[in-house]
Amino acid sequence: MCYYNGQKVTRAEFIKLKSLEKAVSKYNFLDKGVISGFTDLEVAVIVATPDKTNFDIVQMEWGYIPNYLRNREEVKRMRQGYKDEKTGKWVDGQPQLNAKAENLFVSERSGGRSMFYDAAKHRRCLILSTGYFEWRHIYRKDKRTGKRLKTRDKYPYYVSLPEHEYFFTAAIWNPWTDRDSGEMVNTAAMVTAIGNRLAMWVHNSKRRMPTILNDELAWRWISEDLSKEEILEIAATQYPYEQMDACAVASDFLAKLDPSEPFTHAKLPAIDLSIEPTDEHQEEVAELPQQQSLF
């Protein structure tokens, strides 16, 4: 006599369900391709269980919403920007996708208490990732004078850890309630650190990178009661660049079946990981093919 979940089933049905169980355990329900923080998609997040002996995988909205925002309208203003009624000037949006490690406790703007303070102390989590996309900026060069032009081109790169199908990125989260609609949502921000050598080459405008943690640090990040100093130390972790890989991808990578497929851009200077990029590299110049003159 076979039972599955308390139901009396035939032996054939039992074998079918058990074999399905095995297939499901290997199946990747988290595979959603590229997740952009600008499209309000949810991300897979790991949080410790309340007794901190295990963890759960949950989904959260990427883009930290502080509790002082009252409703979705205010969230939209914060994320997308708005025109200041008093000055008439446009105030740039702040999607709060990232939280700089050095600003977890101290606000970058005011120097006072950071809005991430409580989350950094009590609500730390991990964002599961298979890789991330970042842009390298290359200035154009005037072919006649050889001088750098103001125009710069953006080349997307896919950064991954070849030895790891998935990796953990330090993050913090906040439960937020829309006071008008009653909507409750958990929102998260990814912690970023000063970039390592590879990140400095690839993300050469801001020179930052996600705080990627190895298994041991990841577990400490979510499960231990850490001091502020310990939190800041882990948050500033630079994953070894030797264990990372970056390849240029097509400019329209989001439309590709495989967005991480390598792509060769004409005249894109190669990355040389044997040397530490300098400030000059931050303003890299490329000789780009110019349109033939019609005259």
Place this chain on the structure above:
Amino acid sequence: MIEEEVCFQIEYKECPASVTEHSIKDSRVFHIEFSDSRKPLTITVGQDRKEVKFWTSIPEGRQQEAEEVGKLIAIHIRSKKN
């Protein structure tokens, strides 16, 4: 293994949940992600000895949730057909 992935929303015990449909080993499998702290649930349709179909969780252990959520999914699918 992935034939197609259909995604829709349901509300279970006043909690919004997103459902994706998958074809695994020729079986229709539904994966449910709840917006609260509840763990994601995977369910399918089994058949008992009297050939009566029933919703069941994969793996075993969440039968009640499987039956309740399964009913909501069935209602959603039926409403789409009409």
